[in-house]
Amino acid sequence: MSFYGWHVFEEPINQKRFVTMPAIPDRYRYAAVAHVMVDGAAEALDFYGTAFGAQELMRIGHPDGRILHAEIQVHESVLMVGDAEGPFVSPPKAGGGTTVGLHVYVEDVDALYRQAVTAGAEPLQEPVDMFYGDRSAMLRDPFGHIWVFLTHIETLTPEEISRRGNELLQG
Numbered sequence: 001m002s003f004y005g006w007h008v009f010e011e012p013i014n015q016k017r018f019v020t021m022p023a024i025p026d027r028y029r030y031a032a033v034a035h036v037m038v039d040g041a042a043e044a045l046d047f048y049g050t051a052f053g054a055q056e057l058m059r060i061g062h063p064d065g066r067i068l069h070a071e072i073q074v075h076e077s078v079l080m081v082g083d084a085e086g087p088f089v090s091p092p093k094a095g096g097g098t099t100v101g102l103h104v105y106v107e108d109v110d111a112l113y114r115q116a117v118t119a120g121a122e123p124l125q126e127p128v129d130m131f132y133g134d135r136s137a138m139l140r141d142p143f144g145h146i147w148v149f150l151t152h153i154e155t156l157t158p159e160e161i162s163r164r165g166n167e168l169l170q171g
Contacts, residue, residue, distance in 0.1 A: 023151050024076065024105035031077070034102050037084035038143040041067035044081055047142060048072055051119035052104075052112065052149075054079075075106045101138075101146040109151040113137040121147070129153060131164040 038044045042065060048054035054072040061067050066083040073079075079102070106112050110127045116139050117123050124146070125138035133154035139147045156164075 021152060021155055023107045025152050025155070033078055033080060034100070035080040035082065036102070036143075036145055037082055038145070039084055040143065041070065041081050041083040044141070044143050045070055045072065047119065048074065048081070051116040051121050051141070052147070053115065074104050077104045098144055098146055101148050103148045103150060105134075105150050105152065107151065109135050109137050109149045112149050113139070116147075116149075131168055132156065132161045 036044070042061075045054070045056060045059070045067070049056065049072075052074045054074045057071040057073055057078065059067060059070040066085070068082055070081045071078055072081060113123070113127050121139040121141055123137075124140055125136070127135055127137040130136050133152065133156040134150040135153050136148060136150045139149070141147060
């Protein structure tokens with residue numbers, strides 16, 4: 001089976017994944033904070049709450065209803081959200097696509113995937129075990145952003161990930 005040109009495993013890599021290792025690798029516990037700009041940030045905040053279980057931490061809104069700045073927490077990851085405006089930002093749909101994928105590690109990627117699709121996220125890749133040791137799913141939210149949710153299932157060295165990846169690319 002392939003995932004955008006990458007090999008994925010047909011069978012789960014580690015059946016005891018929730019007992020033997022953390023769901024979020026230490027190197028990803030503290031990561032760069034994404035600032036997601038959308039048309040209709042208030043609606044996006046509602047969607048992220050329903051689809052991804054996001055908790056709103058703060059909101060600064062214009063009197064006209066636009067969101068200047070908000071912060072949400074999706075599992076252990078904090079993201080900033082606001083209405084796209086000004087010369088420096090535009091939403092993904094304005095340019096026909098996005099160049100950024102938001103990666104969030106979660107305890108149960110399968111459950112979150114089902115929840116998000118039920119809430120209206122577009123499925124791009126169902127949850128699948130990947131060569132790099134994570135179970136991964138990809139979704140597009142109604143605002144054009146790509147979300148990659150992952151659960152860590154196998155601890156690998158960078159060398160092992162590179163070896164597996166290079167083997168897959170060479171057939």
